[in-house]
Amino acid sequence: MKGLHLTADLRGVDPARAVMTDAEVLGSACRDAVAAAGLQGVAELMHRFGPADGQGGITGVVLLAESHLAVHTWPELGAVTLDVYVCNYGGDNSAKAERLMAAVVDLFEPAEASRQRWFRG
Structure with a gap:
């Protein structure tokens, strides 16, 4: 049950970036970041809010x-909020969690990022 929980609050993100409003672009970028971090994605759901013009979050x-x-x-x-949690059952995945969070933060190129971390279990 032990694991690492990382969160980040991003501000100053350009709202015109495709990852802010295009669910397909964000989903693809997240899948790529998960794989590059050495983690295993098993399912995903991306839900876009807002009007039909595609400008919702x-x-x-x-x-x-x-x-x-x-x-x-x-x-x-x-603004963007991020949450990465990995369990360490069978091995320490902490470095993979850190790589995943760094990659996803980089997708948004924020002006500022506030990060938090907790060791759970």
Whole structure:
């Protein structure tokens, strides 16, 4: 049950970035980041909010064999919240969690990022 839980609150993100409003682009980028970090994605759901013009934010999750990645975008605020949690059953996945969080933060190129970390279990 031991694991590492990372969160980040991003501000100053350009709302015109495709990852802010395009669920397919965000989903693909998250899948790529999960694979590059050495984690195993097992399912995903990306839900776009807002009007039909595609300018609403996205709530998305990638379910990992090791736990999850969650992303919430607010293009109207230029803000994003991120959540990465990995269990360490059978091995320490902490470095993989750190790589995943860094990659997802980089997708958004924020002006500022506030990060938190907890060791759970």
